[in-house]
Amino acid sequence: MEKSEVRPDGQYHYVEIPQTPDATPIRARRGRLTRLAVGLSFISLLMLSFMFIAIPGINFSHCHKLKYLFSPSKSGKMPVPASSRKVPFEAHIMSKCPDAEDCLQQLVIPAMEKISEKVDFELSFIASISNQSSDITCKHGPGECIGDMLILCAQDLPFSPEGEAEKTYRMPTIRSLGFANCLISQYARIPDRTLVHNCALQHGIDFEALNSCVSKEEDDPSDDDLSGLALLRQSAIHNANLGVSTSCTVRLDDSVWCVRDGAVWKDCAKEGNGSKVSVLVEEVERLWKAKN
Template structure:
């Protein structure tokens, strides 16, 4: 199985294991809140109005027909870079339907604990069991059903990082120009791409949401940058994805739903890993805790997934 590239170390060269302030929330004076809100608004204007590199059909169009972005297994990509949904849907479906094991990580995109958790547990395990799990990244933020407000512990930039990762995971794949015409069964970004993109951002989380940095990570993992911009800059808070003539895929709506999910599951610590709907292991303030078995060991996690998968298939 193709390995997921694993970046290690913090952006400044320090070891994130020694960081103890990943969950510390600070009181912010009103004028700084206004500045932060202005920053978020300027980001929306920036990604809407600034010129972008043309990435129609994603970065895979720069490769020869039948090839894929380096590091991406062929089984995750369409047969040709410009393959349409109709062509994709006509392909014979030879894979048997199987029961995949739920695996989920609840994180904050600018949290050092999330970086350690992904790189030392989730990614090494996923190299072995990505085809046997139903994996998703969920995000932790302050949100309620009674208000449209969303607050992220590490500020508005973290909310943007969360939205970018959620948008990348939910974009149509292969890319299309008209999301509103897509059937619900249209595939979304393969996990090996979306998780690689998430790790690329979180590996240098202090740089989120620098435009050039986000663009570089999107290019590396074959994420259509223009579509990513459109999703992250949507200010519509409706939980839709452009289907049936509804509003287009919205990063704000995705983050709201994700944060509500984390809250409903009482996942309040970044990073909390859940396997088969139960807490598997938590990394908090630089240390592993509340782990099942030797849960911080990626091989133990992979072995448990293999066991559960064999039982159910």
């Protein structure tokens, strides 16, 4: 599996703004965003508003549990590509969370280098939505919501292998996960335009397609175009239905495997050894053999 080691040194500045709560909502009303100007183009948004915003009072050293603003229902589960012979493997994260960076680099990516062809892998994003409004709330602010949408869009972009232009598949995990790791390895800069552009270039992701997906104003578009807002809402509902609220929570075969929280591995399977790559790989191999 290719890794993202190149870290672009794009210039950015800090903008001081008044004290704000940890969570800032993105709101869609009648399919439109009203609190955050995602109706502007994503590129303009990155250049003008989110080069990097330092928000006083937000602690980036821990990602505590995010309280859901609604009661999860039994519906709304995010679909996973059907593949009964592969083992479900999922990481639930927040894009601007240091525990997400540790989780990907210490466990998920090293394991995926060995077992990527035997798992159905998904990155899911923890956010809050409300029954009383159309708000989407991300713990580390609107920049995190954009980061979440970028990675969700990258996962679902169409892909045509070289020489097979007539065939369209979902973006290969090796590319979308590499892109996610590239962004999250510099999570404090999300959604800096230079960072996003360079990560997309490194991993063969169409930047203009990302722009289109994240800029989509419709919460639930009627056509086949991807909407980052709809994908994030779907992902938030999926996490809530599972009762997952901590970044990073790793699930294997539909059960919690290990949790990275406050720079510590917790609640890991196999008598606490589930944070070891070798133990995770061994379990995937066992489950794979059982399914095949």
